[in-house]
Amino acid sequence: EPEVTQTPSHQVTQMGQEVILRCVPISNHLYFYWYRQILGQKVEFLVSFYNNEISEKSEIFDDQFSVERPDGSNFTLKIRSTKLEDSAMYFCASSELSYEQYFGPGTRLTVT
């Protein structure tokens, strides 16, 4: 069964550093998303991406964040200058239509 994959599984970085989180969505899906989950809290929407552009973003997704689909298979989330409060699990998701969103296993980002 096709699945969303994410790398790395765990990323440790120092405050102020740039990080890139990578995702390979399910191959025939057209919509791509990033969500985050701070430890012990609910999953929060960051951004959705369709047809090579951002279709919606939350207030969390400020100028420090960017997304890119650099080729036909990868979807990346970049945080330019990480802050302590960026520490969270980051989930990539994809969907064929914008309804049933399938999530990857997540990248645990730890900012020290």
Add this chain to the structure above:
Amino acid sequence: GQQLNQSPQSMFIQEGEDVSMNCTSSSIFNTWLWYKQEPGEGPVLLIALYKAGELTSNGRLTAQFGITRKDSFLNISASIPSDVGIYFCAGLAGSNYKLTFGKGTLLTVNP
């Protein structure tokens, strides 16, 4: 913003028991999704609901989309130890793409 109130926060049940959890909102959602998350993993989609009043089953799981479009419930029948995890409801509203998640119900099943 839109919020989903999910209850109960946690449940401790014996293997073989049935369990029910629900989500309510003050605003209308067009699609309800139920996910299960196990420690250190991503949410796994269990059931998707598209129409008010819709009742859908997936094995021992049954979910309903409330007639007012402001609520949904998930039932698990004859629970087994591997049902342990956090169950999240999530909704899509209007024409946007973002899922709004509830805070989750932590289910513990005692064998």
